[in-house]
Amino acid sequence: MDSHLLKERALAEGSPIIDSRSATFVWRGAQRVFVSGDFQDWSEPLPLERVGPGLWARTLELPHDAYVEYAFTDAKGKRVKDPLNPLLVENGLGGRNHFFYMPGSAPTPLGHRARGVPRGRVTRHKVETSEFAIGTSRQVVLYQPPVSAPCPLVVVLDGLDYLKLASLTTVVDNLIHAGRIRPVALAMVANGASARTVEYFCSEATRYFLLRKVLPLAHEKLRLVDEQRQPGVHGVLGASLGGLMALYMGLRSPEVFGHVLSQSGAFAIPGEGDTNVFPLARVPPSAPLQVWMDCGVFEQLREGNQRMLPVLTEAGHRAEYWEYNGGHSYAAWRDDVWRGLEWLFPPQNLKNSRRAGGK
Numbered sequence: 001m002d003s004h005l006l007k008e009r010a011l012a013e014g015s016p017i018i019d020s021r022s023a024t025f026v027w028r029g030a031q032r033v034f035v036s037g038d039f040q041d042w043s044e045p046l047p048l049e050r051v052g053p054g055l056w057a058r059t060l061e062l063p064h065d066a067y068v069e070y071a072f073t074d075a076k077g078k079r080v081k082d083p084l085n086p087l088l089v090e091n092g093l094g095g096r097n098h099f100f101y102m103p104g105s106a107p108t109p110l111g112h113r114a115r116g117v118p119r120g121r122v123t124r125h126k127v128e129t130s131e132f133a134i135g136t137s138r139q140v141v142l143y144q145p146p147v148s149a150p151c152p153l154v155v156v157l158d159g160l161d162y163l164k165l166a167s168l169t170t171v172v173d174n175l176i177h178a179g180r181i182r183p184v185a186l187a188m189v190a191n192g193a194s195a196r197t198v199e200y201f202c203s204e205a206t207r208y209f210l211l212r213k214v215l216p217l218a219h220e221k222l223r224l225v226d227e228q229r230q231p232g233v234h235g236v237l238g239a240s241l242g243g244l245m246a247l248y249m250g251l252r253s254p255e256v257f258g259h260v261l262s263q264s265g266a267f268a269i270p271g272e273g274d275t276n277v278f279p280l281a282r283v284p285p286s287a288p289l290q291v292w293m294d295c296g297v298f299e300q301l302r303e304g305n306q307r308m309l310p311v312l313t314e315a316g317h318r319a320e321y322w323e324y325n326g327g328h329s330y331a332a333w334r335d336d337v338w339r340g341l342e343w344l345f346p347p348q349n350l351k352n353s354r355r356a357g358g359k
Contacts, residue, residue, distance in 0.1 A: 003052030015084035016100060021064050023100070026084060027056040027072065033080060037070030037097070038327020041300050045073055063297070063325035065104035067332055069097040092161055092330050099331065108335045110174045111167040117177040118146035122169060127217050132209035134195040140214055142221050143169050143186035145176055150225045151183040152345065153218050155210055155257070157200065157238035157245055159188025165330035171338060180338075181345045184235070185222045187214050191242070200241040202248045202276055210236075211253060232258020232287055235344060239263040239333050240301070244277060247291065247308075251280045254287040261340040262293045263333045268304030281311045291319040292340035298327040 009017050010026040017024040027033045027048050034045035035058060048056035062068065069089065072080050079095075088096040101107070113119075121144040126137040141163055145151060162168040168186065175181045189210070192199045199206045215234075218224060225233045236257045238246035243265030250260035268274045291312055295305040305321060312319040322339055326332035 003055050006051060006057060007055055010084055014086075015082055018100070018102060020103060021061055022059050023062055023068070023102070024057055024059040025070075025072075025082075027082075028054055028084075029056070030054060031075065032056050033072045033074055035070055035072055037068055038296070038298050038329060038332075039066070039068050039070070041298055041327065045077075062102055063104075064102055066102045066325040067099070067105050067327075067329075067335065068102070069099045069327065069329050069331070071097055089329075089331055090165055092165055097329075102325075105325070107331070108171070108338065110171045110338050111334050113170050114174060114177075117173050120145045120169060120173055120176075123221065125217060125221070127213045129209060130213070132205045132213065133199060134192045138192075138209075138213075139190040140217060141186075141188040142218060143172065143188070144222050145172065145183040145185060147176075147183045148223070149183070150223045151185050152233045152235060152259070153185045153187060153215075153222065153224050154235040154237055154259075154261075155214060155218075155249075156186055156188040157236070157242035158191050158196075159186075160190045161330060162237070162239075162333075163188050166334035166337065168334075168337070171334065172341070175338060175341060179347055181341050182348050184341070184345050185218065185224060187218045187222075189214055197241060200238070200245040202244065204252075206245060207249055207252055210249065211256065215256070227256050231255045232289075235259030235261060237261040237263075237337075237340075238265075239330075240328065241266045243267075243293075244275060247293075248277050248280070250289045250291065251277065251283075251285075254285060254289055258287065258289055259344045260289055260291045261337070261344060262291070263337065263340070264295045264299055264301050264328050265293060265305055265308070266301055267308050268301070270300040274304070278308070278311060281308065281317075282315055284316050289317045289319075290344055291317055292322075292343050293319070294322040294324060294336050294340060296326040296328060296332055297323050298325075301328070 015026045036045040236246045243262035309321040
């Protein structure tokens with residue numbers, strides 16, 4: 001593409017310029033910029049090349065249905081805005097990334113409230129952490145679905161981020177209304193901020209906090225199925241280190257949390273090796289888990305997720321793994337979380353038909 005046409009298209013269409021399976025980033029200025037993003041898991045920034053006077057560009061081949069977040073930086077590594085792309089999204093780290101969807105992809109409609117869909121009740125609470133977590137109290141947001149019958153609970157790690165950045169209650173409202181999942185309640189637990197790594201790295205203290213503080217609160221405020229009568233009925237959801245902790249919770253407390261939804265689970269840390277969840281997952285279970293895992297094809301965590309699947313299934317758990325064309329972001333997790341919820345919590349009539357030998 002010649003520089004004149006490139007400039008015209010960039011001004012008319014914005015940046016990047018998308019053609020089926022390619023995305024061309026365009027920058028106008030005296031000095032070059034660099035681009036990095038989840039398409040290379042935020043590794044070394046790539047330089048844009050001069051294609052004309054004051055015009056720079058770089059073309060990437062990407063999957064037709066990819067979702068991509070990216071940022072421009074100058075020669076000193078400082079972020080600069082892409083003036084040709086107004087689309088910005090919070091990145092969960094206190095900043096914002098530019099983003100775009102390739103032609104075969106789009107944000108899930110489940111993330112937007114459809115007309116006529118009943119809303120669940122959302123309430124905010126603080127629970128004492130005692131000696132199990134950093135600080136004296138921790139915020140927990142509870143979601144009661146718009147039904148009267150008792151339902152399973154899903155404990156959500158990094159819960160405030162899932163609420164704000166992944167529109168989780170809206171996704172669940174829409175799935176329940178459409179009859180795609182059985183009603184579930186949510187306990188969305190705030191993370192420990194700077195202590196998040198300590199709390200989510202296969203922490204027994206965090207496990208006790210969820211069992212002894214969060215679960216009793218949920219039973220007090222929500223209409224839940226009794227795990228004493230239906231062992232393993234509840235679930236736990238998390239992403240990244242939260243995904244690691246979600247699987248750890250299930251493996252250590254299967255009598256309560258028999259359903260695990262791990263998104264981009266940090267089972268193996270790049271440059272550090274496997275976490276101790278691997279030997280735990282190899283132990284034949286007394287109570288098999290239902291485990292859904294997903295991960296983006298751009299992520300370094302992908303390899304650890306791929307290796308975890310046969311470990312779980314060979315031990316005797318029921319596990320499934322799905323890959324999407326995206327990276328490590330809440331928008332990607334929002335667009336994909338419905339798959340895991342549908343697999344783990346199908347409508348009860350469908351669940352009963354499967355037990356009877358149906359499809």
